[in-house]
Each structure stands twice: as structure tokens, then as C-alpha cells.
Amino acid sequence: MVSVPFLTSAPGKVIIFGEHSAVYHKPAIAAALSLRTYLLASRDNGDTDTLFLEFPDIQFSYKWATSDLPWQLFGEHSRKRQPAADEELDPELVDALSSLLSKIDSPIQYSAAFMFLYLLVSLCRENDVAGLTFTVRSTLPVGAGLGSSASVSVCFASAFCYLGGHIQEPTLRADDVTVKDSEQCLFIDAWALMGEKCSHGNPSGIDNAVATHGGAVMFQRMESSVPSIRTSMRNLPPLNLLLTNTKTPRSTAALVANVSKIVTEFPKPSGLILETMEAIAREAYTLMLRPFLDKQSKNRLMELIRLNHGLLVSLGVSHPNLERVKLWSDELQIGQTKLTGAGGGGCAITLIDDDAATPEKLRQLEEKYNEAGFETFKTTLGGKGVGLLTEIATITSEKLCRLHNRDEIEAAVGCSALPQWRYW
Numbered sequence: 001m002v003s004v005p006f007l008t009s010a011p012g013k014v015i016i017f018g019e020h021s022a023v024y025h026k027p028a029i030a031a032a033l034s035l036r037t038y039l040l041a042s043r044d045n046g047d048t049d050t051l052f053l054e055f056p057d058i059q060f061s062y063k064w065a066t067s068d069l070p071w072q073l074f075g076e077h078s079r080k081r082q083p084a085a086d087e088e089l090d091p092e093l094v095d096a097l098s099s100l101l102s103k104i105d106s107p108i109q110y111s112a113a114f115m116f117l118y119l120l121v122s123l124c125r126e127n128d129v130a131g132l133t134f135t136v137r138s139t140l141p142v143g144a145g146l147g148s149s150a151s152v153s154v155c156f157a158s159a160f161c162y163l164g165g166h167i168q169e170p171t172l173r174a175d176d177v178t179v180k181d182s183e184q185c186l187f188i189d190a191w192a193l194m195g196e197k198c199s200h201g202n203p204s205g206i207d208n209a210v211a212t213h214g215g216a217v218m219f220q221r222m223e224s225s226v227p228s229i230r231t232s233m234r235n236l237p238p239l240n241l242l243l244t245n246t247k248t249p250r251s252t253a254a255l256v257a258n259v260s261k262i263v264t265e266f267p268k269p270s271g272l273i274l275e276t277m278e279a280i281a282r283e284a285y286t287l288m289l290r291p292f293l294d295k296q297s298k299n300r301l302m303e304l305i306r307l308n309h310g311l312l313v314s315l316g317v318s319h320p321n322l323e324r325v326k327l328w329s330d331e332l333q334i335g336q337t338k339l340t341g342a343g344g345g346g347c348a349i350t351l352i353d354d355d356a357a358t359p360e361k362l363r364q365l366e367e368k369y370n371e372a373g374f375e376t377f378k379t380t381l382g383g384k385g386v387g388l389l390t391e392i393a394t395i396t397s398e399k400l401c402r403l404h405n406r407d408e409i410e411a412a413v414g415c416s417a418l419p420q421w422r423y424w
């Protein structure tokens with residue numbers, strides 16, 4: 001029996017090239033961020049017949065009687081296996097969960113609770129989780145293109161794999177170097193993909209892969225049940241990336257569905273757009289394999305950013321606020337900007353041209369963004385993947401819920417603040 005409390009954590013990601021085309025089996029490049037989600041599993045309520053959820057970032061608290069969950073649907077065997085990449089959500093389980101979710105009106109809360117229940121019932125037995133409280137806090141903006149859904153899914157999948165006895169405690173510390181994926185990571189990643197399927201119908205798997213394994217990758221989804229190709233990019237050249245959140249709300253599910261409509265209705269032009277995106281990602285990959293970029297390569301990478309954004313605009317996934325981010329960085333000539341993640345709002349990245357972007361220009365740009373209500377982020381790329389923190393008797397759900405901002409969350413439970421975190 002696993003002892004509680006414990007925390008799991010997984011990073012968000014930034015897609016540098018290839019969002020949307022990744023869904024259509026084209027390669028994409030992404031890196032883990034230092035912004036992360038944390039999930040606390042604790043026994044903070046005396047009631048052993050109830051399951052409690054505390055998701056304050058989305059203003060959601062909920063509880064279910066443990067015995068109301070459809071535990072009877074799965075035998076021991078189905079609970080132990082690793083789902084294939086193309087496995088659909090189990091229709092019986094989806095149906096059984098719908099009545100437990102029927103009182104939740106907000107789509108944001110609904111999709112988080114659906115993902116939670118789907119993974120919980122798939123991976124745990126009633127006795128593993130009766131009476132537990134699950135609290136989520138994130139330093140990532142919710143629904144802004146930085147992989148918040150996947151980082152939540154990986155936190156759930158890892159916690160439930162651990163509670164259900166499918167994986168052991170990890171041993172790696174932050175500074176340990178790994179050369180090979182652990183079986184445990186592959187198991188978590190496969191289940192986190194099922195969680196992403198609860199959040200949107202057709203995920204490529206890139207977001208959960210980065211949230212599980214960390215680092216930077218070239219990722220390509222394969223046809224049918226063949227596992228995706230994930231090539232890690234260990235020596236990413238230092239890139240001066242500015243992340244800007246327009247704070248315009250959007251949903252990945254809706255954007256992916258809109259692109260799918262275009263791909264179905266205009267197969268020829270959209271096919272050519274996706275092929276061009278592939279060519280861009282492949283050339284960027286070759287350039288980014290070098291640990292340092294000379295001026296010419298850096299300029300080329302910036303041009304590829306510009307081209308990739310234009311193609312995403314043509315697929316209809318930009319937004320006037322993302323265009324404002326781009327327009328203002330173009331006017332000041334400080335680098336090249338593209339949307340990142342599903343688009344439709346959320347975040348953009350600007351690859352800064354270090355020669356052109358004087359401190360004064362950067363200050364002017366930040367001022368414009370602030371006036372528009374946009375938020376800029378400083379974050380590092382290529383951090384650790386999914387982790388576990390045990391022996392945390394002083395961290396309670398109530399304390400975690402009371403933390404006000406990113407800095408407080410990082411200081412209280414953060415992977416960068418606490419060397420005791422271990423990684424799968």
C-alpha cells in the first residue's frame with residue numbers, strides 16, 4: 001500500500017515548430033518548460049467513503065461517494081496493461097462516468113473532472129483511493145497553449161499508476177543523467193495520452209510526451225497503433241525566447257476540431273500546408289541539432305518561425321490578439337513571432353534577434369504588451385519530466401489551496417526549490 005501524502009509534478013511545454021501538423025503525423029519540435037503542475041494526494045478529510053477534488057486554479061471543488069464510481073467495469077487484467085497509441089476511450093466507462101459529471105456546467109471544470117475520473121477508475125481499485133483528497137496547483141496559465149491539460153494528465157496518470165501499484169517509486173534526482181526511457185515513464189505517458197483524449201478528441205501525443213519525459217524533442221505520431229517516434233534533442237542551442245500570453249481564452253478541443261474541418265473540406269490545399277509545415281520542422285531540427293547557432297543559422301531559424309506562423313494563420317488558428325503580439329514585435333524589429341500550442345488566443349513565442357533587440361526596444365515592447373493586458377514570461381527550456389515527492393507531512397491540501405501565485409507555489413512545493421524531488 002502506497003503511503004500518502006505525496007506529490008506528483010509534470011512540466012508544461014512550448015511547441016517551437018509543428019503544432020496542428022503534429023496531429024496529422026507530421027514531425028514537431030517542443031521543449032519542456034520550468035512552469036509546472038503539482039498534484040497532492042492526501043488524507044486531509046476524516047471521511048473514508050468519499051473522494052475529494054480541490055482544483056482552485058479553475059475554481060473547482062467536488063466530491064463523490066467512493067462507492068458510486070464504476071469500479072466493477074474493469075478486471076485486474078485490463079487495469080495492468082499499457083494502452084496503444086490509437087486506443088479509443090472505453091465507451092462503457094465514458095457512459096458510466098457521464099452521470100457522475102452531469103452536475104458540472106463549466107466545460108473547463110468538466111474536462112478536468114472527466115480526465116480525473118477516467119484515469120482514476122482505469123488505474124486504481126476502490127481501496128487504493130477511498131478517502132483521499134486530490135489537490136491540483138499549477139504555475140502554468142490554464143488553457144493558454146503551454147500544455148496545461150497534458151501536465152495535469154501526467155500528474156493524474158503518474159499518481160494513479162503509483163497508487164494502483166503499476167509503477168515503483170522513482171530513484172533519479174534532478175542532476176542524474178538518463179540515457180534511456182524507463183518502462184515506468186512509457187507506462188505513464190501511454191495513460192496520460194488517454195487523459196488528453198478526455199480533454200480533446202484527437203491529440204497527437206506531443207504534449208503528454210514532453211510533460212512525461214521532459215527535455216526537448218522532435219516528435220512524430222505514427223499511423224494506427226505504432227508508437228510515436230520521439231527523438232530527444234539533448235544539446236538545444238541557447239534560444240532567447242520571449243513567451244507572451246494574450247490571456248485570450250480558447251480551447252484546444254475546438255481549435256483542433258476546426259482544423260479537422262478544413263482538412264476534410266479542402267484536402268489538397270491543406271495537405272500542401274501540412275507538408276510545408278513538415279519541411280519547416282525538419283529544417284529547423286537540422287539547425288537546432290547544433291549546440292550553438294551562427295548568425296546565418298539563427299536568421300534562418302527566425303525565417304522558419306515566420307513561415308510557420310503564416311501557415312498556422314492560413315489554417316485559421318490565429319487570433320487578433322496573437323496578431324497584435326506579432327505586429328508589435330515586427331514593428332520594433334526585435335525578432336520573429338509565432339503562436340504556440342493550439343492558438344486561437346493563449347500564447348505566442350518570439351525568437352529574439354539578440355543583435356537587433358536593444359534593452360530599450362524590449363522595454364517598449366513589454367510596455368505595449370502590459371497596456372494590452374498581455375503577460376510575458378521568463379522560463380527556461382528543457383526541464384525535468386514527471387516527478388514524485390514523498391515525506392511531505394507538513395504540506396496539506398488547505399495550505400496548497402491558499403498559495404497566491406507562482407512564486408509561492410514554487411517556494412512551497414516546487415521542483416526547482418526542493419532537491420528531494422525524484423524523477424521516473
Ligand SMILES: Nc1ncnc2c1ncn2[C@@H]1O[C@H](COP(=O)(O)OP(=O)(O)OP(=O)(O)O)[C@@H](O)[C@H]1O
Nearest residue numbers: 057108112138143144145146147148149252341342
Ligand atoms: N491548474 C489546473 N487545474 C485544473 N485543471 C486544469 C488546470 N490546468 C489545465 N486544466 C485543464 O486543462 C484544460 C485546458 O486544456 P487545453 O488543452 O484547452 O489548453 P492547454 O493544454 O493549456 O493548451 P495546449 O493544449 O494548446 O497546449 C482546462 O480546461 C482544464 O480542464
Ligand SMILES: C[C@@](O)(CCO)CC(=O)[O-]
Nearest residue numbers: 019020022203204341342
Ligand atoms: C494543436 C496541437 O498540435 C498542440 C496543442 O498543444 C494538438 C496536439 O498535437 O495534440
Ligand SMILES: [Mg+2]
Nearest residue numbers: 147149150252
Ligand atoms: Mg492541452
